[in-house]
Amino acid sequence: MANNTHMGVVGAGLTGCLLGIYLRKFQYKVTLFESREDPRKNQEGGRSINLVLTSRGIKALTGVSEALAERVMKITVPVFGRTLHQLSSSSSSTTYQPYGPTPQHCNFSVSRWELNTVLLTFAEEMGCEVHFNHPITHVDIETKTLFFYLQDPVSTKLYQQRYTVDHIFGTDGGGSRCRQSLLGYSEAQGKEVQNISQPLRYGYKELTMPKPPPEAKMDVFSLHIWPRGSHFLMALPNHDHSYTITLYLPEKGGDLSFEGLNSPEKVKKYFETYYPDAVELMPDFVKEYMENRTGFLGTIFVNPWTVSDKLALVGDAAHAFTPFFGQGCNCGFEDVSVFSEILEKYQEKGMKTVFDQYSLSRKSNGDAIGNMALDNFREMMTKTADEKFLLEKAIEIELSNRFPDLYVSRYVLVTHSLVGYDLCKQVGLIQEKILSELSRGKTSVAQVDFALAQKLIQEHLVPFWKKNNISSKDFNYSSKYYPTQRSKL
Helix, strand or coil: CCCCCEEEEECCCHHHHHHHHHHHHCCCEEEEECCCCCHHHCCCCCCCCCEEECHHHHHHHHHHCHHHHHHHHCCCEEECEEEEEEEECCEEEEEEEECCCCCCCCEEEECHHHHHHHHHHHHHHCCCEEECCCCEEEEECCCCEEEEEEECCCCCCEEEEEEECCEEEECCCCCCHHHHHHHHHHHHCCCCCEEEEEEEEEEEEEEEECCCCCCCCCCCCCEEEEECCCCEEEEEECCCCCEEEEEEEECCCCCCCCCCCCCHHHHHHHHHHHCHHHHCCCCCHHHHHHHCCCEEEEEEEEECCEECCCEEECCHHHHCCCCCCCCHHHHHHHHHHHHHHHHHHHHHHCHHHHHHHHHHHHHHHHHHHHHHHHHHHHHHHCHHHCHHHHHHHHHHHHHHHHCCCCCCCHHHHHHHCCCCHHHHHHHHHHHHHHHHHHHCCCCCHHHCCHHHHHHHHHHHHHHHHHHCCCCHHHCCCCCCCCCCCCCCC
């Protein structure tokens, strides 16, 4: 039965489109407002980091439509672990770290642009109305009215367009206008607000690597990282076995920064010095570096996420964070999935109750994954070249194999389960202490006292599992999309 309640979704990116699809399942009237032109008309290079889909994203897709999940998974590439390219003299040696003990412990690399086009098309098929080239200029929360300044295509004059809806959803990303309006409105109402923006002081630049020759050390089903201390390179595979390359550097601060690498000659020398095995496979790296924009990285912690039944923030608008755990898209999708579950449960009590319960459920999880992403940034940048860290990772894999019903790494719990991010963060702190004790004075996994390991797990991890009602069946999300064996070319 049709529902005349009108939902206004500001932002038709990944999260906004999925939210629109979910809301249409409840038969609401849904209008998406997007500041950009329709991305299906033009693929822009150098604009975003490749994404990975993990358990939470897959669950959200299958939860709304198996047909949608099928379309999305067709454009992904399975990634089974990470390959570390260490610099040694003028060459590079590699170390492979699987994500887990079985091939089912994989992530799925996907182009942001391709994913957005699939979601947009499906949202329209579900009945969402989409207005492109509609940059939001003002949100009147009290009257639930959205204001846009648009340009007449003939006269080129600006004119104001307004839409009044029943409920507003801000899915307009890290620079959210909806968030600004929500915080301003809340302060005017005398409410305490949290508005913390933590710039990383690092930026990123997207480059490309065509399909490498067979003799290159580039496993197409792996994430590749070149850790170099204060800077690093990362590569994720595409459909055609090419790679999207992302360079991370300080924004400012001498030669090893985006500010310092400001000429083709400096760029060429930098890459040849620090990434000799990569530049052999990147014929256009200098041109792409000079032409592609430098992206901003930062973390946002905000509260509240909602105002009565008027406005709710979802995805990056509520919790923008750095991409170093591969969870930005997945967290946004999980926001939508959880919101849908809460809507199903509480809709008869009114949208204010739904919004309140959504915020209560997701705020702590958004904060937790934001902090864990920062942890992973430090890990990718420096620890991946540290022998103690590599030993602890090897020990962790052995613990997962020996005690599969008792031990699962924080990484696997984040990327392959549905256990809350806040609980995953707490588990990680416990595991740090266990791994530190087991690796103390050791140089190989063979030297580890696994009787002690079992004792430590029983004393510290098992009580946590019991307290939070987590069993071994919760360690891994099951889906038909996870392969039973490692993919081959």
